[in-house]
Amino acid sequence: DSGVTQTPKHLITATGQRVTLRCSPRSGDLSVYWYQQSLDQGLQFLIQYYNGEERAKGNILERFSAQQFPDLHSELNLSSLELGDSALYFCASSGGTSGGALHNEQFFGPGTRLTVL
Amino acid sequence: GDSVTQMEGPVTLSEEAFLTINCTYTATGYPSLFWYVQYPGEGLQLLLKATKADDKGSNKGFEATYRKETTSFHLEKGSVQVSDSAVYFCALSARGSTLGRLYFGRGTQLTVWP
Numbered sequence: 001d002s003g004v005t006q007t008p009k010h011l012i013t014a015t016g017q018r019v020t021l022r023c024s025p026r027s028g029d030l031s032v033y034w035y036q037q038s039l040d041q042g043l044q045f046l047i048q049y050y051n052g053e054e055r056a057k058g059n060i061l062e063r064f065s066a067q068q069f070p071d072l073h074s075e076l077n078l079s080s081l082e083l084g085d086s087a088l089y090f091c092a093s094s095g096g097t098s099g100g101a102l103h104n105e106q107f108f109g110p111g112t113r114l115t116v117l
Numbered sequence: 118g119d120s121v122t123q124m125e126g127p128v129t130l131s132e133e134a135f136l137t138i139n140c141t142y143t144a145t146g147y148p149s150l151f152w153y154v155q156y157p158g159e160g161l162q163l164l165l166k167a168t169k170a171d172d173k174g175s176n177k178g179f180e181a182t183y184r185k186e187t188t189s190f191h192l193e194k195g196s197v198q199v200s201d202s203a204v205y206f207c208a209l210s211a212r213g214s215t216l217g218r219l220y221f222g223r224g225t226q227l228t229v230w231p
Contacts, residue, residue: 002160002162004160033218033219042221042222042223042224043206043221043224045218045219045220048217048218055217056217056218058218090160090161092161092219104149104210104217104219105151105163105166106163106219107163108153108160108161108162109160110159110160111160
């Protein structure tokens, strides 16, 4: 168990809809990352938050947005969903005092599998 | 830019065979290097890491040595087990970007038969 939790585990929705994925980082970790895993694109970095502030953006579509709350949990919002958004979405965390922060060892949650029909 | 290239799978081996999964990287400076493993239906787990040249990361019988001269971080195991069947990802974190993103390879599917 990595200590990172993600909900829901599975999500099935229709095209055009909006969904919210939730992530709770490991206790003490300040940084949260979102990654998308699909068969054709592999693991793609979407966005990073550090202590409530956006830190870096990757291949995130304009239809997607994220935020990190004062309690450090994060939400990824996906809107106007398309069939191609079907993928596994992972959250990872790092930066805590329990070690690994210097070399950016990231701890991954179990993922949310999104299916858009 | 920073990137990781790892051998395409799938790799199929018999139990107790020797495993090598090749990984090479491109990065400015001296990145930290990682191998992550993803078992079916699960998230990524850190398998091992190396943070400077000539470091050897090891865990659960797996090893990888950080080779600056060849920009490589190949994963090896002397005797694989059925329980090692999973997808393996090589990744790097750029030096000087503490808490920055990881760059992943495409993953290598390993299947071990009894």
